[in-house]
Amino acid sequence: xxxxxxxxxxxxxxxxxxxxxxxxxxxxxxxxxxxxxxxxxxxxxxxxxxxxxxxxxxxxxxxxxxxxxxxxxxxxxxxxxxxxxxxxxxxxxxxxxxxxxxxxxxxxxxxxxxxxxxxxxxxxxxxxxxxxxxxxxxxxxxxxxxxxxxxxxxxxxxxxxxxxxxxxxxxxxxxxxxxxxxxxxxxxxxxxxxxxxxxxxxxxxxxxxxxxxxxxxxxxxxxxxxxxxxxxxxxxxx
Numbered sequence: 368x369x370x371x372x373x374x375x376x377x378x379x380x381x382x383x384x385x386x387x388x389x390x391x392x393x394x395x396x397x398x399x400x401x402x403x404x405x406x407x408x409x410x411x412x413x414x415x416x417x418x419x420x421x422x423x424x425x426x427x428x429x430x431x432x433x434x435x436x437x438x439x440x441x442x443x444x445x446x447x448x449x450x451x452x453x454x455x456x457x458x459x460x461x462x463x464x465x466x467x468x469x470x471x472x473x474x475x476x477x478x479x480x481x482x483x484x485x486x487x488x489x490x491x492x493x494x495x496x497x498x499x500x501x502x503x504x505x506x507x508x509x510x511x512x513x514x515x516x517x518x519x520x521x522x523x524x525x526x527x528x529x530x531x532x533x534x535x536x537x538x539x540x541x542x543x544x545x546x547x548x549x550x551x552x553x554x555x556x557x558x559x560x561x562x563x564x565x566x567x568x569x570x571x572x573x574x575x576x577x578x579x580x581x582x583x584x585x586x587x588x589x590x591x592x593x594x595x596x597x598x599x600x601x602x603x604x605x
Contacts, residue, residue, distance in 0.1 A: 369395075369396045372418045375401075383467070416440040416441070416460070421447065477527050501514055506540065517552075521584070523566075545562075545563065548565060549565060561589040574588070
């Protein structure tokens with residue numbers, strides 16, 4: 368999926384570019400602070416979606432959106448909530464209120480994907496082979512994969528249809544489900560502790576009745592996962 372970012376404030380553009388760079392199935396092909404130039408970029412790239420600020424000089428985002436034709440979807444971004452109704456009346460896919468949180472941005476991308484009927488893509492298979500201490504996951508672009516060492520994984524976090532792999536020194540985002548990783552990661556090394564979290568057992572520092580600490584991060588321990596989790600903990604108990 369391709370996108371163009373239009374905002375008269377460069378810092379706002381950089382934030383969205385950073386968000387886009389963390390998601391594997393969307394690429395920013397152009398950005399601009401000028402609404403007139405945005406029209407030219409649209410004609411040149413014909414993107415799947417435009418992230419469009421409403422308060423713009425020359426042409427407002429509302430005016431610009433009326434000139435965008437074809438399959439391109441609109442996601443409005445603005446600091447002013449009063450424009451939301453008008454934005455949705457123009458059939459915008461979503462409306463992001465600044466400052467935009469990453470989770471909220473992911474929601475908007477998912478809505479765009481659903482409106483475009485983009486199919487789900489899976490990651491590399493057979494990551495649990497006995498001799499395997501690493502695997503590759505798809506991160507960005509058609510043929511871009513990231514090597515992940517099993518021993519570097521701290522925990523996995525599910526956000527909508529994405530999974531964030533928290534590894535030593537970085538976060539890796541892939542378009543997949545937590546269930547996929549639950550079924551393919553080695554059971555003796557990993558444990559699901561919540562509907563949104565899988566932890567690497569070797570990285571767990573301590574536990575409580577309702578919480579699991581992975582290094583300095585406190586994660587929730589769901590009621591439906593307590594028995595199985597503590598069974599694995601007891602197997603390692605002296």
